[in-house]
Amino acid sequence: MARFTSPRKPAASTGRMPLPPAHRNNERHCKMTENQGRIPLAKAHVTGLDRRIAGSVFTPDDAGYPAAVAGFNLLSQHRPSLVVAASSAGDVQTAVVFAAAHDLPVGVMATGHQPFPPADGFLLITTGDMNAVEIDADRSVARVGAGARVSDVVELAQTAGLAPLHGSSPTVGIVGLTLGGGLSPFLGRTHGWAADHILSIEVVTPDGVLRRVSAETEPELFWGLRGGRSNFGVVTGLEIELFPVTSFYGGGIYYPAGDVEAVLRAFPEVVRNAPDAFTCSVMLLNFPPVPEVPEMLRGRFLAHVRVVHLGSDEEAEKLIAPFRAIGPAVVDTVGRHPYSEFGAVHSDPADPMPYEEHGTALTDLPAEAVDRLVENAQLMVGSPVTALEIRHLGGALAQRPRAASPVAARDAVFNVWGITVGPPEAVDAGISALREMAERLEPWAAARIHTNFAGREDRAERVFTTADLDRLRRLKRQYDPRNLFRVNNHNITPE
Known part of the structure; x- marks a missing residue:
């Protein structure tokens, strides 16, 4: 044994x-x-x-x-x-x-x-x-x-x-x-x-x-x-x-502010018929002008595309071709990686920080909803909102096993989640802005939110x-x- x-x-x-x-x-x-x-x-x-x-x-x-x-x-x-x-x-x-x-x-x-x-x-x-x-x-x-x-x-x-x-x-x-x-x-x-x-x-x-x-x-x-x-x-x-x-094909691609709209419009095309072995999300980031942030990202508004594929490298590249067509990236780490390097895909902060978050699950993402996401991205620039992510769900996440746990929102196909980091006054303003962004997506919102993304x-x-x-x-x-x-x-x- x-x-x-x-x-x-x-x-x-x-x-x-x-x-x-x-x-x-x-x-x-x-x-x-x-x-x-x-x-x-x-x-x-x-x-x-x-x-x-x-x-x-x-x-x-x-x-x-x-x-x-x-x-x-x-x-x-x-x-x-x-x-x-x-x-x-x-x-x-x-x-x-x-x-x-x-x-x-x-x-x-x-x-x-x-x-x-x-x-x-x-x-x-x-x-x-x-x-x-x-x-x-x-x-x-x-x-x-x-x-x-x-x-x-x-x-x-x-x-x-x-x-x-x-x-x-x-x-x-x-x-x-x-x-x-x-x-x-x-x-x-x-x-x-x-x-x-x-x-x-x-x-x-x-x-x-x-x-x-x-x-x-x-x-x-x-x-x-x-x-x-x-x-x-x-x-x-x-x-x-x-x-x-033991490994995956994926990583992160950072696009400059001028390409954010193109990234958001490419996202539904990438995930529309993707196999269950493929997962993709896009996070819009307001990087603060602080020394802790790498110089190439410091003080910039960027779109961070995160990709993970458990299939072949060739299949993954075909799936993300709409992103590749956008143009050159600021940073691109997509490739074959040992599974132990999973943390580098999202690059989540490792140090404690003061923050508040707000989540909304979506049952659909039609063209009108993408328009709202683009508008939200425009509202983010110069705002106290630190990050806004849209993540593809579906696949096995939509299935309900015979002995299923009380996990709600299994009907959700996408999850939209935002975070604001900083002192209390900045966090309060950021959360207010995130609520307004969520309200713009209300026509496609699921009735429940996933516990891990609840505020x-x-x-x-x-x-x-x-x-x-x-x-x-x-x-x-x-x-x-x-x-x-x-x-x-x-x-x-x-x-």
Whole structure:
């Protein structure tokens, strides 16, 4: 049996998801009764918690607190009453039971990429140290800890010629991405949503119990977690499918401002009859005039074409011929690349920054909609909007497996997503502009938005279909009737 295990493992973990009951020494902390009531949070209680946690516990007075609460999005900086930097599922169990006993809402964070309104007065569980990865090459399966990043999984999986369904950024947490649906710009059109390819989930539910759930053991909870994220507990590990791929033909092509309209008009032609092995997106970029940006891009407005093809080089070049006909590019990195270089296609930022985002899914892209996109591009120039992307969906992403997760907007054929980066006043102005741009596309908008592209202001009603949300609320009443898990997620209320 071929197995590959990451050298970076959290304390008190084998890198594999144990079958419950694990951590039997914590069973006395995992039983809650109705008469516990609200207990004042005192120093003695915090000290007692610290003694039972193998990882770390931080209060706002501790020197390590700022680093513990810092996520990738600097506009989503929370101020919890307590932070538990968990090193194992046992730590998570202890923290959840403590929060329930003291009537503290619970939030969960791995890398902190998605924007959520800042919150305070809660218990934050961070899972970054739980980053073990194990590859079962014979089964084409990965077992990933809650803190594992996309790059951790891709790097190890490639030693077996395999890859997970993942997003564009190497630094995003793969568990949060997958539980939010998991839209892959590399393998998604070929294999579908990452959430539909979860095999089992290790989760600590609000009662403090560590469960391993699957379609066979607890099918309803398994269904709800694959899209409901941290609404039903703290996911401490996933078992996910992997797919055979070791290289791709693709990369990025940057076109100058004068060619932006031509790029947008070529885009529908390129993707109209493209095979599922081909994925393309266009991002319009307002590069700031700062030293961190390469000189050839600094202070410019550009169109960044991103291409990934899992077929032959020749087929890819035929598909992107309408782009090639536009004229010379500022930068062109399209070619045959090892799959491990996937991060260079989108070139997402690696350093934390303050930003806000807004997304809209489209069910069609007729000529009139392209006209609106061109108008939006013209409005972007000189505006506080940093980037606006249109991404091709469809293919396997439009299919609904028999045991599908509650990922909405499967009818969407395109996704339009914008981001604005900077201080609060610039972000506010940028988001206002992005909303206006989205309204211009309203005639072709899908009723729902993908979770991974939802913004700070979006609620569960915009993320899930009405039928799925009703079902999720029934599940919430069963597992979290007090709505303990209501921070740092698109909250599903029990009512």
